[in-house]
Amino acid sequence: MSEGAVATLRCRICQSPLFATFVDLGASPPCEAILTAAEVDQGEVAYPLHARICTECLLVQVPEILTAAAIFTDEYPYFSSFSTSWVAHAKRFVDDTCERLQLDGDSFIIEVASNDGYLLQHVRDLGIRCLGIEPTANTAGAAKDKGIETQVCFLGAQTAAQIVERHGRADLVIANNVFAHVPDLRDFTQGLATLLAEEGTLTIEVPHLAKLIELRQYDTIYHEHFQYFTLLTASRALALGGLVVVDVMELPTHGGSLRIYAQHANHARPPSPAVAQVLAAEKQAGLHTLQGHLGFEAAVASVKRGLLRFLLDAQENGRTVVGYGAPGKGNTLLNHCGIRADLLPFTVDMNPHKHGKFLPGSRIPVRPPSAIAEAKPDYVLVLPWNLRDEITAQLAPTLATWGGKLVFAVPSLDIVTPEGSPQ
Incomplete structure (x- = not known):
């Protein structure tokens, strides 16, 4: 590379060069890098917070200036259970999804990014075998204290294969509010597919870019969030692991989220009418074109x-x-x-x-x-x-x-x- 040259940023889905700006928020430190009293008198590093949009596949994304390992450390300060409304949301999800999929004591559920067991505690209470996968040791420790078996690691194709060898494949894989947090979408999505039984179901909850734009929620852009999804771009990301969307729900959480249901492409049921409806609404809002994201x-x-x-x-x-x-x-x-x-x-x-x-x-x-x-x-x-x-x-x-x-x-x-x- 010649002096002064800049490496080309590439899209996480399609590998196209990234040059179009969605929003540039200047420089900011890692959002969860809270400082101790001793650290407050020391220097602090701020990193560019410049969200781009791929002109080919339309994925809005922040370049991986900070790695996931640097962000999600063993002293990660976010514990999901401190929000009572979020714990209640998790319980409703577990009850509704287990009924919807007819899961029982013979079933197996894996949650990726299981944090402190805020969700899997409800699975445990139903008598369903479950496993958490969580990279931050301190929150995983809190889950273990609740009696929830938790594997401390980042999910990828390799770690997923090791987990399947020990525990088997899951009837339900839950990846709520983590799909935006992974810089290697291909490896992570292939890991999800590996965990999932042939006729199993994957659920993902992710903030909806349509609501972020409509309600000006720009503060949800930070270094922990590597990408921001519409249903269209989420579908394209899931395809990296051979997964297809079969249903979707619009939720009020996090200012407006999507709950996406996906299955292996070769075992997927026909998509529900809701899939076409959400895609049509996105298209109407201009989010299936580059121009609709600008401004x-x-x-x-x-x-x-x-x-x-x-x-x-x-x-x-x-x-x-x-x-x-x-x-x-x-x-x-x-x-x-x-x-x-x-x-x-x-x-x-x-x-x-x-x-x-x-x-x-x-x-x-x-x-x-x-x-x-x-x-x-x-x-x-x-x-x-x-x-x-x-x-x-x-x-x-x-x-x-x-x-x-x-x-x-x-x-x-x-x-x-x-x-x-x-x-």
């Missing part, structure tokens, strides 16, 4: 202006604002907007592993939820807006005692007076 940066700029205007006005008027939550999406928002502790002095989080630490990039302190009642702020900026109902219910009784209000930045600035608070 998102203007929407991103509008969200940024609205939030900064609110924070600056609040400060100038002597109003106090603190944060709620320390999610990955919040770090994208805060770093893209340049928000630091002068505008948001602290945030709180339910996860005790984050208390006493600092958000990456912004260096905003993370405190226990009790800090809100102690500070009695005028406003609470909710960073995990996808948990709006859950968090509103949690905070409403507390905020009502002094008339505090909730603030949501996405899809546009929304200031909410919880029920029972003085207007």
Whole structure:
């Protein structure tokens, strides 16, 4: 390579050169690289957060500047069970899917990216044999403490073959909210196919790019998410492992997700009418063309202006604002907007592993939820807006005692007076 030359980025599905921009969010540190008190006075690395779109297959993707192994470490700070609504969602999924597929005590279920056992605990309670596959040792340890057998590894074709040799192939393979997190789509999808019994079913839940665009959810773009799917591009990715989509459901989770059901192509049942319906809606929205994906940066700029205007006005008027939550999406928002502790002095989080630490990039302190009642702020900026109902219910009784209000930045600035608070 000659001096000054730049390596060509290539699409994860079709290997075409990547040169078209979907949105460029500048540079940002890894969204879950939360800092200890000792680290907060040290240097920190930020990496480009520039989402491209393949002009051939239309997959929106972030280049693999950070490897999955560097992101999903043995001290990964995200534990799924800290969200009660997410655990309830997992239980509904397990109950509905086991009934739908007629799974029972003779069946076998594998979940990929099983985290702390938030989902497989419900499979265990039904008396169905199950196995978790989870690369982060600390969350896998929490699952093992619940009595859930968990294999600590990244899934690929090779590790899948080793797991099948020991445990057999699964009637149901669950890969919820992980398909966006893998940089090697081909190897991962072939691993899923290897795990799946000949007539088994794979389920995937993944945020829907159509909703990301419609509701300006740009903060869901961060280094953990390597790609962003429509049903069309998810179908193309699944084909890398010889899998085809047989059904789809639209879900409200994560601001709007797809639950995709897939099977081996040579054993697949005919696709349900819902598949054609979702594809038709995507086409109508322009998402089956390159042109339909362009122009998102203007929407991103509008969200940024609205939030900064609110924070600056609040400060100038002597109003106090603190944060709620320390999610990955919040770090994208805060770093893209340049928000630091002068505008948001602290945030709180339910996860005790984050208390006493600092958000990456912004260096905003993370405190226990009790800090809100102690500070009695005028406003609470909710960073995990996808948990709006859950968090509103949690905070409403507390905020009502002094008339505090909730603030949501996405899809546009929304200031909410919880029920029972003085207007």
